[in-house]
Amino acid sequence: MTDSTASPTRFDRVALTGALVTLVGAAVLPFVELRANRLVPGSGHSLAAAGPWAFVVWGVIALAFVSAVGPSAKARSAASTAGAYGLVAAIAWALGAAAEGLLADMSPVARVSVGGGAWVMLVGAAILGFAGAEERSRFVVRRAGPVVLLVVAVAGALVSGGLDRISLAREFAVRQEQFVSLILGHLAITGASLAAGAAIGVPLGLLAARNRRVRGVALAVTGVIETIPSLALLGLLVVPLAALGAAVPWLRDLGVRGIGPAPGFIALALYSLLPVVRNTYVGLTSVDAAAIDAGRGMGMSRRQLLFRVELPLAAPLVMEGLRVAAVLLTGIATLTVFAGARTLGILIFEGLGQFAPDLILLGALPTIALAVIADIGMSALARAVTPRGVRVAVQTPAPTFAEEAAA
Amino acid sequence: MIRLENVTKRFSEKTAVDGLTLEVPEGEVCVLIGPSGCGKTTTLRMVNRLIEPTSGRILVNGRDVMSMRPEELRRGLGYVIQSIGLFPHLTVAENIGVVPRLLGWEKPRIADRARELLSLVGLEPDSYLRAYPRQLSGGEAQRVGVARALAADPPVLLMDEPFGAVDPLNRERLQAEFGRIQRELHKTVVFVTHDIDEAIRLADRVAIMRDGRLQQYDTPENVLNRPANKFVHDFVGADRALKRLVRIKVTEVMRPAPQAAIDDAPEAMRERAGAGRFVYLTDDEGRLAGWLDTDDIRDDAVADAITTVDRLQATVARDASLRDALSRMLGLGFRSIAVTDDEGRIMGEVTFAAIEAVMSEAEEHRGPTADGEGA
Ligand SMILES: Nc1ncnc2c1ncn2[C@@H]1O[C@H](COP(=O)(O)OP(=O)(O)OP(=O)(O)O)[C@@H](O)[C@H]1O
Ligand SMILES: [Mg+2]
Numbered sequence: 001m002t003d004s005t006a007s008p009t010r011f012d013r014v015a016l017t018g019a020l021v022t023l024v025g026a027a028v029l030p031f032v033e034l035r036a037n038r039l040v041p042g043s044g045h046s047l048a049a050a051g052p053w054a055f056v057v058w059g060v061i062a063l064a065f066v067s068a069v070g071p072s073a074k075a076r077s078a079a080s081t082a083g084a085y086g087l088v089a090a091i092a093w094a095l096g097a098a099a100e101g102l103l104a105d106m107s108p109v110a111r112v113s114v115g116g117g118a119w120v121m122l123v124g125a126a127i128l129g130f131a132g133a134e135e136r137s138r139f140v141v142r143r144a145g146p147v148v149l150l151v152v153a154v155a156g157a158l159v160s161g162g163l164d165r166i167s168l169a170r171e172f173a174v175r176q177e178q179f180v181s182l183i184l185g186h187l188a189i190t191g192a193s194l195a196a197g198a199a200i201g202v203p204l205g206l207l208a209a210r211n212r213r214v215r216g217v218a219l220a221v222t223g224v225i226e227t228i229p230s231l232a233l234l235g236l237l238v239v240p241l242a243a244l245g246a247a248v249p250w251l252r253d254l255g256v257r258g259i260g261p262a263p264g265f266i267a268l269a270l271y272s273l274l275p276v277v278r279n280t281y282v283g284l285t286s287v288d289a290a291a292i293d294a295g296r297g298m299g300m301s302r303r304q305l306l307f308r309v310e311l312p313l314a315a316p317l318v319m320e321g322l323r324v325a326a327v328l329l330t331g332i333a334t335l336t337v338f339a340g341a342r343t344l345g346i347l348i349f350e351g352l353g354q355f356a357p358d359l360i361l362l363g364a365l366p367t368i369a370l371a372v373i374a375d376i377g378m379s380a381l382a383r384a385v386t387p388r389g390v391r392v393a394v395q396t397p398a399p400t401f402a403e404e405a406a407a
Numbered sequence: 408m409i410r411l412e413n414v415t416k417r418f419s420e421k422t423a424v425d426g427l428t429l430e431v432p433e434g435e436v437c438v439l440i441g442p443s444g445c446g447k448t449t450t451l452r453m454v455n456r457l458i459e460p461t462s463g464r465i466l467v468n469g470r471d472v473m474s475m476r477p478e479e480l481r482r483g484l485g486y487v488i489q490s491i492g493l494f495p496h497l498t499v500a501e502n503i504g505v506v507p508r509l510l511g512w513e514k515p516r517i518a519d520r521a522r523e524l525l526s527l528v529g530l531e532p533d534s535y536l537r538a539y540p541r542q543l544s545g546g547e548a549q550r551v552g553v554a555r556a557l558a559a560d561p562p563v564l565l566m567d568e569p570f571g572a573v574d575p576l577n578r579e580r581l582q583a584e585f586g587r588i589q590r591e592l593h594k595t596v597v598f599v600t601h602d603i604d605e606a607i608r609l610a611d612r613v614a615i616m617r618d619g620r621l622q623q624y625d626t627p628e629n630v631l632n633r634p635a636n637k638f639v640h641d642f643v644g645a646d647r648a649l650k651r652l653v654r655i656k657v658t659e660v661m662r663p664a665p666q667a668a669i670d671d672a673p674e675a676m677r678e679r680a681g682a683g684r685f686v687y688l689t690d691d692e693g694r695l696a697g698w699l700d701t702d703d704i705r706d707d708a709v710a711d712a713i714t715t716v717d718r719l720q721a722t723v724a725r726d727a728s729l730r731d732a733l734s735r736m737l738g739l740g741f742r743s744i745a746v747t748d749d750e751g752r753i754m755g756e757v758t759f760a761a762i763e764a765v766m767s768e769a770e771e772h773r774g775p776t777a778d779g780e781g782a
Contacts, residue, residue: 294492297457298506298555299481308505312496387496389539 012068015080018127019064022087025120026061032098032118035167037109039355044115049102050094057094057121060086064128081132087125091118099166113167113358167358175347175362185365186343189336190329190374193265197272197325202318204273205280206306215281222274230267230332234339237263257340264336264343271332272325279321283314315384323378330371334363342371408433408565409595410583414463416449416619418663423449425619427463431612433562434593439607441616441642447599448489450616451565454597455484482506483486485556485594489567491548493540499525499551500536506559524554546577553585557592559612564596570605582608603643607653608728615639627654648766652729655765657746657757660729664745664756669696673709677701687733687745688713693752695722695745722747725754729765732757 030044047054060083067079099112172179199221208215225233242258245251256262286312295309311318334345347363350356383391409431416424424446431437436660438448447451452458456467456477465472471494472480493502503524504517512520526549540548549570570581582605589596589609600606606613607627615622615630622642623635631647631654634640643650667676669688676699680686687700695718703712722745723732736744736759743758 189604288492288495290490290492293457293490294486294488294494295505297452297455297486297488297492299478299480299509300505301478304509309494368520389494389496389498389541 012070012073012076012080012131015064015076015128015131016068017081018080018124018129018131019061019083019125020124021127022061022064022121025117025124026057029117029120030115032095032102032115032166033113034106035111035113036107036155037111038344042111042113045098045102047094047098047117049098051097051101053090053094053097053210057087057090060090064124067128067131077132079132080126080128084125084129087121087128091121091125095166111167111271111358168361170360171356171358178368179347179362182342182344182346182363183370185341186330186333186345186367186370188195189261189264189268189341189343190326190333190370192232193268194272194322194326194329196265196269197276197329198322200269201273201276201321205277206276206284206317209284218277219281222277225270225274226274228336230271231338233267233270234263234336237266238339241266259340261336261341263339264333264341267336267339268329268332272329275321275328276318277321279317279324280314283317283321284310286317287313310386314392316382316390319378319382319385323375324383326374326378327371330367334367408466408468409597410466411450411453412466413466414450414453414460414465416446416453416458417461420618424453424460426506427616427619427621429614429621429624431595431597433595435610435611436589436596436598436609437614438610439597439599439614439616440601440603440606441622443601444673445616446619446654447616448567449599449619451567451599454565455486457481463592478509482509482559483561483563485559485561487552487556487564488571489569489570489571489599491552493543493548493551493555495540497539498678499538499540499543500538502540502551503555505555508569510559510586520558521554524557525551527557527588528554530554538740545572545681546574546581547574549581550584553588557588564593564594564598566596567599568601569598571601578602578605585609586726589745595620604650604653615642649730652733652762652765655729656725657723657729657732658725658728660761660765661746661757662761666753667699669713673707676709677704685743687753687756688715689753692750694718694749695747695753718747718751721745722751722753723757726747729757729762733759733762 026047031047032045032049034045035042047057050057057080063086067076067083070076070079095114095118102112103110140223172306173335204214204218208218228236238258241256245257245262248256291309291313292305295305300308333341333343334348337343337345337349344363344367348360348367349363351359351361351363409429411427411429411773414424414427415422427446427450429437439450441447449458453460454467454472456472459473467480467484478684493499494505497505500518500521503521504512507517507520520582521536525532525535530550535547535551540551543551549572553566553569556566569585572577586609598609607630610627612624613627613630614624617638623630623639625633625635628651630639631643631651634643664687665681665683665685666687666689667679671679671688676686676688680699680701684701686701687695688697688699688723690696695716697713697715699709699713701712705711721739721741723735725746725748727746732744732746736742741759743756745756746754748754
């Protein structure tokens with residue numbers, strides 16, 4: 001991955017790949033598809049349909065090639081990053097312009113949707129972004145920068161109306177309110193089940209680390225849960241929850257029903273257990289035995305040992321488990337709609353039912369974005385809870401004291 | 408004071424410690440030594456109750472350890488574990504401050520204590536206080552481990568191979584420093600080691616164990632001169648006479664040395680030599696600058712008979728052992744060597760003949776005891 005710095009050939013293969021992918025996307029594949037209405041197949045149109053904006057896109061592609069052969073690793077990285085953002089912005093505007101032009105004398109039900117070429121170019125932009133990020137990929141926050149900008153750019157384009165005539169944007173415009181509430185619903189069920197998973201999983205991992213019998217049971221059971229297909233697990237939960245809700249009215253008032261958020265919430269919490277329990281267990285058991293021995297020998301009580309030695313040293317791995325769980329749950333949350341939860345999955349499955357690819361994308365793209373954001377956010381959190389003494393050693397070879405004294 | 412009374416520890420089948428009775432008087436260093444698996448660590452860890460004895464009694468300062476809360480007992484016993492066990496997530500200062508924090512000391516007091524202890528173990532506080540364990544070399548980490556054990560000023564120290572992971576050169580330095588610290592602090596110390604030289608160097612009493620049983624508990628001199636049985640005799644090794652030299656300070660066999668100032672008149676130098684052959688020549692601060700060999704004086708040309716030397720190479724410090732002196736003399740081909748005080752001034756000299764006399768004295772003890780009882 002570090003060709004940009006290590007290779008003596010002085011060009012960045014990752015950036016070059018990104019640029020080539022973008023070039024192919026722009027030159028060979030249709031940029032947009034024009035359809036007489038939402039449901040019929042369309043005809044492809046090249047980038048030229050965007051008029052003057054096409055030249056802007058070509059200009060940025062040229063910049064991407066330059067970024068691959070820049071004079072220094074730093075310059076190459078800066079150029080790839082600029083190229084990546086530039087591409088996303090230029091493609092967004094070009095899409096708007098192409099739609100505008102193509103729909104000028106068409107009926108109102110006609111649609112322009114994003115073509116294969118545009119998608120391939122976006123993939124190329126992402127590759128460029130990674131090439132640019134390489135130099136600095138140690139810093140989660142900087143890694144988060146490109147993603148946040150990307151989301152803001154796309155959301156901005158959607159909201160500002162620049163993409164109004166693009167089919168995806170039209171789906172969005174129609175369902176704006178629903179879309180926002182679904183994103184919130186998605187976040188709520190994922191966050192709540194992750195919190196529940198952590199509240200159960202961390203203590204369970206702790207018990208597993210302390211007690212052999214608990215370990216056997218906890219790791220086996222959470223492992224089995226992970227292998228149950230999501231829909232099957234939801235189905236298994238619906239019936240008893242329905243019965244429970246029917247039998248205990250105050251529980252039903254709390255939302256415990258066969259159909260609704262309850263089965264989804266429980267299923268997601270269960271899925272989060274394996275990564276959380278296992279990482280907590282591994283984190284605690286891999287704490288240096290000598291440190292524990294020293295702590296005991298110095299007169300720490302069990303509690304003090306746990307809070308002052310074991311948990312701080314296990315925290316990075318525990319957080320890593322929560323990160324994995326967060327990404328996992330963000331994806332699976334789309335499926336909870338089958339048991340009545342309201343998440344972005346609704347858009348995806350409605351789209352599938354109606355053969356409306358843009359509707360599917362309206363659900364799928366934000367889900368992916370949420371997963372990426374969860375990933376980055378939790379990584380940043382993991383970094384924050386990693387004790388410095390451990391981090392120093394892992395991240396950079398620490399200066400020896402001779403060196404530090406000399407400096 | 409630590410007393411073990413008929414202490415036994417059994418792990419299911421294996422008897423790790425078998426009827427051990429041992430008393431470490433206050434302010435003394437007891438070194439536990441023996442082959443791997445003989446029960447040294449088990450013995451040490453029974454004192455702070457990390458392991459509980461199967462039978463027998465252990466008293467620390469007159470109190471049965473089983474009658475005390477383990478946490479409280481341990482906070483009063485400094486413990487250096489074999490694998491150092493510094494907390495990787497805490498700085499050096501925080502590592503040293505662990506027990507004081509458990510005891511509820513005020514922050515400024517803990518900080519002052521950490522500085523004080525780092526200086527004591529020979530680490531510059533300003534460069535080490537905020538360092539993390541992974542930034543330390545093995546020897547530096549060992550020192551921090553010792554500082555941490557000393558933090559709350561416990562009267563008793565339990566040290567399990569504290570210098571085990573250090574190269575021989577640094578190990579000797581740490582041993583010398585330990586000796587210095589112990590002369591200053593007078594702790595009651597139980598010190599575990601594999602290294603007989605280390606035991607002889609540091610111990611007031613050596614406890615030699617084998618298969619959980621005590622073989623001999625005596626001063627290093629007696630262990631060397633009068634091994635209790637063949638096991639101890641073999642364990643100590645064939646070079647016992649040489650080892651004995653480790654226990655004797657150069658100042659014990661030092662004799663006055665003829666000295667003259669290097670800018671004295673040739674006649675005055677010669678006169679100082681008296682009947683002897685050599686005169687040490689000193690600079691104006693009384694430190695060695697060279698010597699005059701009166702046998703080399705031809706036609707009264709005294710200047711030609713003067714050899715100037717590197718003062719640090721050609722002397723030994725007052726706290727050096729006879730073994731240090733001997734190896735220095737053999738290395739340089741000298742028949743005698745000057746002993747210097749802390750300021751580097753010449754105090755006297757140690758001769759090869761004096762060392763030989765000590766060694767043959769040790770040989771005399773050897774025959775009857777070792778060969779008689781051993782077989
Ligand atoms: N927790 C335990 N369970 C079972 N046997 C043990 C346990 N701890 C120690 N032993 C056994 O007791 C004996 C003494 O062990 P101990 O650790 O005291 O030896 P040691 O003298 O410190 O050895 P070394 O010099 O190798 O450190 C060994 O045979 C060891 O295998
Ligand atoms: Mg041991």
